[in-house]
Amino acid sequence: MSGFRQRPFEKGIAQPSRSCFEGRTAGGIALSIASSGCSGIQSALDPAGPQAAHIESLWWLMVWVSAAVLLLVTLATLYAVSHGRQARGLDAEPEATPDPVAERKRALIVAIPVGMTIVTLFGLQVASFTTDRTLASLSTDNAVVIDVIGHQWWWEVQYVETTPSLRVTTANEIHIPVGQPVVLRLQSNDVIHSFWAPNLAGKKDLIPGHETTFSFKADRAGVFRGQCAEYCGYQHANMGFLVIAEPPEQFYAWLKKQRAIPPPPDDPIRQHGQEVFLASTCSLCHTIQGTPAAGKVAPDLTHIAGRQTIAAATLPNTPGNRAGWIVDSQRIKPGNRMPPNPLTPQDLQALLAYLGDLQ
């Protein structure tokens, strides 16, 4: 994570730029919605790649057309009920059989907005199909191929290589090179999830029994947050992930580092930490390469300290948060699959020291 600027992390994941949230008045809201500069690291209105950008253009087209239609209909309605003619009131004689000639004339007039509706819808349809085709035509030459497997409630990420020793397995954090297309092969391990990083592209469902591919590209560097968008159980709300777009050299350097197997710890505290890891409940579920721990049902922890977040982009990856997660994850994400692990303070500190070295 060296070099490029990121947003500072404080309590939460990141501080999104608040440029469109000044002024909580109704007018402010209206303005903020109308403004084209709503930025954020989890926003469809701040595209960082061509897919999201095309969709954003379509969005603005539809917003302006819709606003015009709504305005016209509202004005017509208000005029219809307020323009005075004769005396009103329910005692007024109803016009039981309106003049047929006048009604025919009105029918011709009404045909105009009907025709405009059809033409407008047709135009929007063409715009939609054009966008669909543009999105589908993203070139996937020289793409980075990544397997994303959805679990309840975390994301398994595997960088696909033909040579097995070059494969990288990580969790909840996807690094991609800027400017190069990325193809995700989406599968689910249990229920239906949905991969959604709004800054980059629309979403795609991960459906058990139906593997599918999904491609996008980042045009600028940055850290973008995504979240599962298909209700998947207790911790659906906290099943997030990060997509980190970085310049290609940085990306390949990161990949190389991920392939490296961490060396065995060299000081007593960290060695004790590794013993704690291997001897207690951790190794039954987690993997750390280079050790006997090869559990496959939980996130791979080989390079855990190098990630920006833990618990599926729910907590910043600090020692304190790691400690809280290890000891009692059920308090943070009730219902998640990791059991509480009451450890003695020495064991916990040793374990944290050991894990903190796994960059």
Next chain:
Amino acid sequence: MSTATTAPAVSDTSQERRQLERTWSDPPGFYGWLISVDHKSIGKRYIITAFAFFVLGGLLAVTMRLQLARPENHLVGPDLYNQLFTMHGSTMMFLFAVPVMEAMAIYLVPLMVGTRNIAFPRLNAFSYWVYLFGGLMLYTAFFLNSGPDVGWFSYVPLAGPEFTPGKRADFWAQTVTFTEVAALTVAVEIIATVFKLRAPGMALNRMPLFVWAMLVMAFMVIFAMPAVMLSSTMLIMDRLVGTHFFNPAEGGDALFWQHLFWFFGHPEVYIIFIPALGIISSIVAAFARRPVFGYLAMVLALVATGFTSFVLWVHHMFATVVPGMGKGFFTAASMMIAVPTGIQIFCWITTLWTGRPVTKTPLLFVLGFFFILVLGGLTGVMLASVSLDSQVHDSFFVVAHFHYVLIGGAVFPLFGGFYYWFPKITGRMLHETAGKWNFWLFFIGFNLTFFPMHQLGLEGMPRRVYTYSEATGWGDLNLMATIGAGLIALSVLVFILNVLWSLRRGEIAGDNPWRAGTLEWATSSPPRNDNFDFIPAVAAHEPLWEQKEEPAKTVGLSTEVREVLITTLLDARPDHRLTFPDPSIWPLLSAIAVSILFVGSIFTPWAVVWGSIPVTFALIGWFWPKPGKPKRTCRWKSRHDP
């Protein structure tokens, strides 16, 4: 023994009138209420029960909004929150929206077509009891911590046996079964009433638009509901006996559920929406003081909307692996359905424009409908685009959209209908000023709640999340939405208080307080047991406006048995008389037997076998032939009799 359509008869035999009233009345007391087969009595209890579920669903929503008002709130944990949103959706969709629209039909359609009762009266009673027992079962399960927590559309594999342990999803599936049986039976009754029980002279092209809307809805129910009954049965079978309908490893498919459910689910929302269009037409005609402009276009638009709604369902699945070419077809259809709705809106605006609008509370709700529904429809066109939907699907944008179209498109017209027909049902007017407070609180509260959700969806907030972190920045808009929800709750409270007050102190309404034109206003408020002493003969589109003399009457039906007049389908020429059933306990007993079967089958498949036995007995009791009662006819004197 013939009936004669005559000019106003000399209705002099008050003894005959009293006899007729007695023939059509229920026995006294609680037992009489239990065994009633009168469409008005059943319609009223249906409306009140549906409204009670509306309030319950609303309370669930307020709880959710309180939890989401602040980031990382700890009011409600994930398990309870999941039950809350599932119960809210299931209550509103299955226990409120469809039943209340059918209830309006049950009460009003026989009055509007000029007959004495709805077709298949005992089936009508059965339908209410089944609906009530289904709703009670669901809420009992909820209070026992067994409320479903899989979302109102219950996607598999999450709702399957591996990922939802216990009986929660089974209670959801059986609620569907209960409510679909109730809805299907009412649909059959509506179609039979509209086709065969209309007053003489009410040809199909003289039917009120409200009746057309209910007819279209009823056909849609018949075609759509079986899909969800099938899928919920398959789900129960997967969970209870280990079938593999939705198990990919054994040849099933998770997407199969989505197709089956949404084939029902999309028409379902139009089943809710189309009756509301009928209510709007009634109110607009009365308050613009002219018939709705473009009758033929309006009818065709209703029918077109009904048909088209069946080919939209994949737009709920745009994020799945359905091929892009196929999705494109559904984009086209989903946008196209805006055309008939647009035609209807333009016709109503023209009606108001060329009429003399009187802005009382019912019309205010109609105006609210125009704004909110059109806005919701426009976001619907946005969602029809595959690309745009791929960003906002399953986010709060969609939550905003469907609340705009459902509340704007169905609940606002419904409230307008309540204010419009309350005088007819109870004989008293609702308080007008309270009505205006009701409307404005609702309108402002609604927009404050749901408009910010569009923005939240675009900012990445998914649906069905029990909390969100501070760093997302979603807190302020969520707080605004919660405040709006409080206003909505307040407005519903104003409505309830208005109803309770007006029942005792409301201005006496009289037969036709709105000076409207359709037949339900030709009888007393509340209507007599027999609806009309003489079946009216209809010669015009708005009978009370156009038939300046008292509407012509049909004489000859018996006063001693419950007789109705069956007319032909197209032109409503009198065809024959039919004796309708008297009040009966068998619908209630059958509903109890059926409920035992349904609830038992959640726990064991043998319930289907053993539970059939009481059902069989109940049905035998129901259908046991009764000896014909002696009846005299042609007792009415008319000017033309010798």
Next chain:
Amino acid sequence: METVHKLSALAYPVAVVLLLSGCEREERRFREPPPATTAIESIRLSDLQPGVPTPAPAIANPYEENAYALAEGKRLYSWYNCVGCHFQGGGGIGPPLMDDQWIYGSEPQNIFATIVQGRPNGMPAFGGKIPAYQVWQLAAYVRSMSGLVPKAAAPGRNDGMSVKKPEASVKGQPPKKTGRPP
């Protein structure tokens, strides 16, 4: 009519309050102390005792009536690789778990002890590797494989290849203690 409505309006909440005592089957407890962790000391493997036999303490496993716990047990059965030796209950390398033959006893505490302590001829000792409450969940699931738990709480079929009847459809098999290690 009014009285009827008032009465029925009252009756329902009263009934609900009575029933609000809760439904054990549907509880989802994410953080809770396990039924008993020290019970293991009082578990006997041998029927022979000096003098008058001390009655065995009855330790009920409330998880056996809890659908969530049984489902968790089923998940953990795969995750902790019990399937590797016991397969889906039919046995293979290890003895079958779905029949009525119980070598070390069929009571919940016996199964708990077996998992935690290990057994001769290949059953690993999982003590210290699996938290105690999860062992109780696994014990409850193992009993469900022979149909010894309430049917309404037992798990249904898995989303996977179908190799046996779902536990909820299994006929109850009264246990026989064979006392004979494999």
